Amino acid sequence: MKQLDPGASPEEWFGNELRELRLAHKMSARVLGRLVQISDDVILYIEKGKYPSCQVELAKQLDEVFNTGGLFERAWPMVFGKRDADKKRADADKTLASRGEGAVQVRRGRILGRDEPPPRPGSHEPVDRRSFLQVSGIAAIAPIDLTQVFAPSDLSLPETVRPGHIVQVLEVATAISGWDNQFGGGGMVRDIASRAMQWSVGLLQATCPEPLRSDLFAGVSRLGIVVGASAFDSYAHDDARKAFKFAADCAEEAGDWHLRAKTYSFLARQAVWIGQPDDGLTYAEKGLVRADRLTATEQAMLHTARARAFGKMGDVRDCMVAVGQADDTFAQSRPSEDPLWMAYYDEAQHNGDTAHALFDLAILAGQDPGRAARRFDTAVKGHSDAYKRSRAISRTKLAALLMAKGDPRQAAAIGHKALDEVGRLTSRRAADDLRQLGAFSAKHPKIEEAVGLRERITATVSA
Template structure:
């Protein structure tokens, strides 16, 4: 059954122009009007979704108004089309086409760069995330992504995007994402460099790689926003990255980005939704390399642990360990190389602690802090987990010792996640019998300079 029309204004002006039952004809004229923007491929299905609430980019609306004005013989204002002003960047619809993904990318990157309609307190929408997961997993692959636009894009241009991604990723891991400066620089780069490339001229092979690079950048910006506590913004960019990964025909990258959304859902307490997300990621990844499977199963374990599903959690941990043992001969894509035994130990620590298996969880503590020097934020997060687990187990002295280490590791890191772990530790310690040591540690945690 067709969904009901929600944009009556757009429907009315289409009918007035004679396109009420000729959506394909309107789409063809629109593609012609936008020929200077690149090879648009809008069709009747695009019109269907516009009538039902999907909002095209401002440049597409301008071309719509031009097309309708030519047919009606009068000027048509963009405001007549019923799309209104762009909504919050926290709107998390999964684009239905490659052109829709490019439009969405341009729209949300531009609005983020201009600081328009930002709402850092907007909520994570688990229903929209699950819709995106279904779209990524079951929508048909894109037949083509090649385009004819204003600038030529070569394979070497795409490779430079990967180098920038590595740079932003390294900054994020070392210092956290709480400072808006790094995200602002990255957004400007997306607006002024990546967006024009997406609207450029490229072959099928270069186009797929460009979509992969753009997906990786969008996913990195999503993770940085998540670390900064801007959860709706993070969800928007992760959803866009998921769609671009679909366009790249890179199921492994898509599964990785979906697992990132599951990680965010776990952090926010949406355990059931997180489990469904990572199950979709594992299913979609198929016969994936061992490194990818290790990361996915570890994420599944954290979701099951928070949901209280002990058997599923321990099974997922076992699968993650077995997969990690095989990474020497089957490492997988370069982006999963970060996932080390220390990261798996941190996941085990988290989920077993959630299951109140504190002694078993703490067996993973030494491995969880055996991290490379560049993983500064992860070391702080894992140290906090160890301290909290000791406190939950009633081992106050050990909790206080690890809390003091945490204060050292967290200094200078700007991360909402680290801040949340500090608060969690302080709350857990406060529930114990007051003592001089506990009071001193609580005072030290309060003074820890890890604020945003």
């Protein structure tokens, strides 16, 4: 923990007071962040005197939490007031200077009431985050590394954004999402997704009428989620993570809580998949910030992500609690309240996702495999042809569960059905699940059906 010098600056004095009170109350930064509706990263940056412009509303909330009698509110003008006034004057000057240029005007923190997005795990240093959308060119619309992935090249871009351009972005996102669910995220799907993202990111450089601004950022966020999902499925994990975080930034610029929740759900799922369940849990819980603004379906989606993180950790109690929370919130779902792009999260998807968490408990912690098997079976029966990848993955996991904990012959029969679908997908996630099924099959060398399945898996995965 960094040693603070309260006499070094007003900001460090303010931060020192906050840290002393937090520690005296034996409260973690995460808990305090939840109470005042900001991230734990922001709390720590304020304590270090490195957060540039704490809002007066936050100062009032801190006073309420610690019952200070107004200490932070009274100190706010001395610590942050002048800087806040200078920033407003600078913003006004920029607005006057840029009116003739028609640049997209940025209003930060429309979701969480802060002046800038807090650092996220694995993000660039704050100075880079503050550069988001502040200067001209592609560096202004994405984290620095992302410019190498999504920089527009020879694509034709309009000078001014029109409603039709936003409609195009959304329709392309819907189309790519559909292909991704049917065929997997690799191959042509990923190529098309990357090109669509290049063009859409380029739109953020064009002149945008103020009434269209939020819709533009929301549309690009939606496409960013789809592109990230495609990259995730083809194991381009670094590209996927950047796309999801970029989509989260765009969602916050648009003030869209629903898109923000979806990006954190994907970040959580990806982290769990690549063996970082603790990071996955953090992402899922960040997605649940202000859960009251999310639909019941979205809350269920994020609780499921928490369950999958706990399951991968082998944490039986917390995983079961999270599955219960996911079930309870999903029972309250009203599809008419959900964004159209949440239509995929139906009963089949919910059962498949929660079954993954219970699968890990069965394999890693010796828990009853029947709970996961029943949910996988419901998912397989419920997924339509529009969601072939999800159906194939659930069928493969069901076969793997039975091969490891149940009847190998029944598992082999289910596994062959899964292979019939997986063989037509360009999904490395689906291929990895097949490898797991093959490894479980190898434990039954005297059972002909298991041996035959393993041989077919080897031929399919290596083809």
